[in-house]
Amino acid sequence: MAISEPLIETLEARDLVIDVPGRTGGRPLYLRIAPGERWGVLGPNGAGKTTLMHTLAGLRAPRSGEVRLGGTPLSRLKRRALARRLGIVFQAHHDDFPATVRETALIGRHPFIAPWQQEGAEDIARAEAALERLDLTHLAERELSTLSGGERQRVSLATLLTQAPRFWLADEPTNHLDLHHQVAVMELLAEQADRGCGVVMCLHDLNLAARWCSHLLLLYPDGEACWGEASSMLVPAALEGLYGQALTTAMVDGAPVFVPRR
Amino acid sequence: MADASAHVVRRARRLRPLAWLALAALLALAIALALGSVGIAPDELVAVLLGGGDALHQTLVLELRLPRALAAFGTGALLALAGALMQILLRNPLADPYVLGLSGGASVAALLAMLAGWSLVLVSGAAFIGALASTLIVFGLAHGTGSWTPTRLLLTGVVMAAGWGALISFLLAVSPVEQLPGMLYWLMGDMAYAGSPWPVLSVAVISLLVVTPLGRTLNVLARGSLQAGALGVAVRPLEWTLYLLASLLTAVAVTTAGSVGFVGLMVPHMLRLRLGNDQRLILPASLLAGGTLLTLADTLARTLIAPQQLPVGVITALLGVPSFLYLLSRSR
Numbered sequence: 001m002a003i004s005e006p007l008i009e010t011l012e013a014r015d016l017v018i019d020v021p022g023r024t025g026g027r028p029l030y031l032r033i034a035p036g037e038r039w040g041v042l043g044p045n046g047a048g049k050t051t052l053m054h055t056l057a058g059l060r061a062p063r064s065g066e067v068r069l070g071g072t073p074l075s076r077l078k079r080r081a082l083a084r085r086l087g088i089v090f091q092a093h094h095d096d097f098p099a100t101v102r103e104t105a106l107i108g109r110h111p112f113i114a115p116w117q118q119e120g121a122e123d124i125a126r127a128e129a130a131l132e133r134l135d136l137t138h139l140a141e142r143e144l145s146t147l148s149g150g151e152r153q154r155v156s157l158a159t160l161l162t163q164a165p166r167f168w169l170a171d172e173p174t175n176h177l178d179l180h181h182q183v184a185v186m187e188l189l190a191e192q193a194d195r196g197c198g199v200v201m202c203l204h205d206l207n208l209a210a211r212w213c214s215h216l217l218l219l220y221p222d223g224e225a226c227w228g229e230a231s232s233m234l235v236p237a238a239l240e241g242l243y244g245q246a247l248t249t250a251m252v253d254g255a256p257v258f259v260p261r262r
Numbered sequence: 263m264a265d266a267s268a269h270v271v272r273r274a275r276r277l278r279p280l281a282w283l284a285l286a287a288l289l290a291l292a293i294a295l296a297l298g299s300v301g302i303a304p305d306e307l308v309a310v311l312l313g314g315g316d317a318l319h320q321t322l323v324l325e326l327r328l329p330r331a332l333a334a335f336g337t338g339a340l341l342a343l344a345g346a347l348m349q350i351l352l353r354n355p356l357a358d359p360y361v362l363g364l365s366g367g368a369s370v371a372a373l374l375a376m377l378a379g380w381s382l383v384l385v386s387g388a389a390f391i392g393a394l395a396s397t398l399i400v401f402g403l404a405h406g407t408g409s410w411t412p413t414r415l416l417l418t419g420v421v422m423a424a425g426w427g428a429l430i431s432f433l434l435a436v437s438p439v440e441q442l443p444g445m446l447y448w449l450m451g452d453m454a455y456a457g458s459p460w461p462v463l464s465v466a467v468i469s470l471l472v473v474t475p476l477g478r479t480l481n482v483l484a485r486g487s488l489q490a491g492a493l494g495v496a497v498r499p500l501e502w503t504l505y506l507l508a509s510l511l512t513a514v515a516v517t518t519a520g521s522v523g524f525v526g527l528m529v530p531h532m533l534r535l536r537l538g539n540d541q542r543l544i545l546p547a548s549l550l551a552g553g554t555l556l557t558l559a560d561t562l563a564r565t566l567i568a569p570q571q572l573p574v575g576v577i578t579a580l581l582g583v584p585s586f587l588y589l590l591s592r593s594r
Contacts, residue, residue, distance in 0.1 A: 059491050083494030094486030096353045097539045103481075110482050111494035115475045163493070 026223025043219030108162030336462025342552020345526025362419030366426025367396025451522030451575030477542030
């Protein structure tokens, strides 16, 4: 008699084929993202990383298969209930209307506040703490349109930190960030995983992935995919095949470092 | 403790502008009641409103000016609110209540009714049906094979509006000369057609009650449909609600006053420049400011070249365009 019911809440992809326009086949994904795990998604441009993230967040229907959160298919969860347990940082932002940094962090509490209620002291405190954590307190009153790309990216992460879901999806969280803030964001994601969150992030930087991810999913442009623990996935030949780019490998501080060869 | 007081400060920051706008609205209504062919002094106006005063003034204020002023206020309020909702729906600060071809549909139907020699009530009814028909056509076409994006809705609406525009020109070209002034006044918006103010006022109050609890959700929707979905907003049902509500508000406004331009575009935009983009403030503020603007504009429309009356849409544009450009150039 096997244990069939998961005792811990997981985010699962079952027989999942994502709906990438113009792609016919694709290997079905069976992923099981558990609390404490840090999944990295690697792949060249157009491999479907963003589509996968949107599908895992329930924002885009898969071509086949399903995504389950805590055993329940996402399609059967109410959006609001889902947003309390799973959050996502997008790659693109739509700042068509003016808004301040503080207001933007605070909308992370939206799924927790009833329609007739105002944001309370606790909500504001959470937003302030998130701004502090991402070095944004001094920018709290600034308009989004006046921020640099990296600052805007950190505001998105502050919104997700304010939302504080169990599962974190981050589509290129280090986009536009300087070196120090790249490390700070990876530290933040690792810290969330240590506190019992499941984290999935799309990355373009192999070295960040090698240092911070516990598991990796490699997505190929033709829909092929392979996944597993990071140590078993960081094979130079596989990575060279993934990007079509020759690599040199070195070991630094016990982690492999990959440098593109000319 | 500090957090709790910050919370109170935030709420007060929302209420103060609304208090000022409410005061401005009352002032505009008072001016509308006092000005006209016979001027009425403030103390006399108070006496009339309390049920006393001169009998002629009684008739002037209570039977002629008050219904018209309230109708103008209600129409302006509906147009501004519809504009604010359309801008969120289309995620485009430049959207207005007419951008999706609503006023075009209403105008074509109203002009046809005028050509047929129908009474004023029937012309209004035709305008209402025309506006709603245009809404359904645009919605059905934009819905298409299932992919429904703000851009697609906007494009469908703009093209429909152009089509209606051509039909309007055609109708004007073939209409008898003696009917043209009435038609042109209707097209530019004219409160002289307004009947009872209660339809617009009651729709304004009801719609405010409907959208007030949606305020924070609309703030999230303004960040784009993906972000809103990720934060727990049921995007598609909300967008349908917004679209139908804004269409209904516009249809009622157009039915009351013809197609008054600029209010729905400018009022929410000017308020956003000054007050930020919290819909919980912008929506009621739009209602008050839109009503105030149209009340003042209509007062000018009937007094500037009295006893001649101007179409109120001309005044809203003449007042609105320079003040809008001024605010825009001063904003960062």
